[in-house]
Amino acid sequence: DIQMTQSPSSLSASVGxxxxxxxxxxxxxxxxxxxxxxxxxxxxxxxIFGASNLRSGVPSRFSGSGSGTDFTLTISNLQPEDFATYYxxxxxxxxxxxxxxxLDIK
Amino acid sequence: QVQLQESGPGLVKxxxxxxxxxxxxxxxxxxxxxxxxxxxxxKGLQWIGYIYYSGSTKYSPSLTNRVTISIExxxxxxxxxxxxxxxxxxxxxxxxxxxxxxxxxxxxxxxFDIWGRGALVTVSS
Numbered sequence: 001d002i003q004m005t006q007s008p009s010s011l012s013a014s015v016g017x018x019x020x021x022x023x024x025x026x027x028x029x030x031x032x033x034x035x036x037x038x039x040x041x042x043x044x045x046x047x048i049f050g051a052s053n054l055r056s057g058v059p060s061r062f063s064g065s066g067s068g069t070d071f072t073l074t075i076s077n078l079q080p081e082d083f084a085t086y087y088x089x090x091x092x093x094x095x096x097x098x099x100x101x102x103l104d105i106k
Numbered sequence: 107q108v109q110l111q112e113s114g115p116g117l118v119k120x121x122x123x124x125x126x127x128x129x130x131x132x133x134x135x136x137x138x139x140x141x142x143x144x145x146x147x148x149k150g151l152q153w154i155g156y157i158y159y160s161g162s163t164k165y166s167p168s169l170t171n172r173v174t175i176s177i178e179x180x181x182x183x184x185x186x187x188x189x190x191x192x193x194x195x196x197x198x199x200x201x202x203x204x205x206x207x208x209x210x211x212x213x214x215x216x217x218f219d220i221w222g223r224g225a226l227v228t229v230s231s
Contacts, residue, residue, distance in 0.1 A: 051209070
């Protein structure tokens with residue numbers, strides 16, 4: 001199994017801040033890494049695929065980087081609608097999610 | 107546009123089998139991988155398994171001895187069976203479509219582009 005570990009588990013920030021969430025894989029997954037956003041009571045939504053490719057329609061303040069085992073999701077200029085839980089997912093071998101990072105308002 | 111809808115009993119007794127169906131509307135089941143994911147209350151996402159439209163499957167190692175995913179292409183549906191359930195299986199169960207896309211690196215990568223709304227399953231006698 002490939003294990004995905006996100007940090008931090010929770011994060012407080014203010015509107016306008018820049019935040020970074022990290023995801024680490026237990027072995028190399030090349031760039032087979034996706035990021036999802038989930039709001040309470042809703043299904044997750046894809047933000048970034050292939051580590052750094054922004055899904056069409058997703059604001060450009062979201063960006064992803066990394067390859068191999070270490071990846072980051074960066075949100076610049078936080079907006080009120082960005083407060084949510086974020087998950088990374090590997091699709092290199094079967095599929096697996098990180099445990100999530102809850103981003104809330106400071 | 108393509109939509110997914112989970113359906114099935116919201117309450118299952120311990121030791122019995124949980125059965126859910128995902129119905130695809132507005133598009134075809136052919137050509138895609140179809141996934142099941144679950145989320146226990148207040149917890150994170152757990153991938154359960156997928157089925158290709160041709161019928162090939164892959165399951166999470168932690169659930170493989172209890173899970174079966176099947177597909178009925180004529181009905182545009184796929185289903186999840188999870189046997190011998192316990193309280194730990196209580197969760198919101200999602201179905202999701204998986205697609206491939208070309209990343210900027212040139213690699214063909216996969217992601218879940220469409221999700222159902224989720225079905226809450228409680229395990230209780």
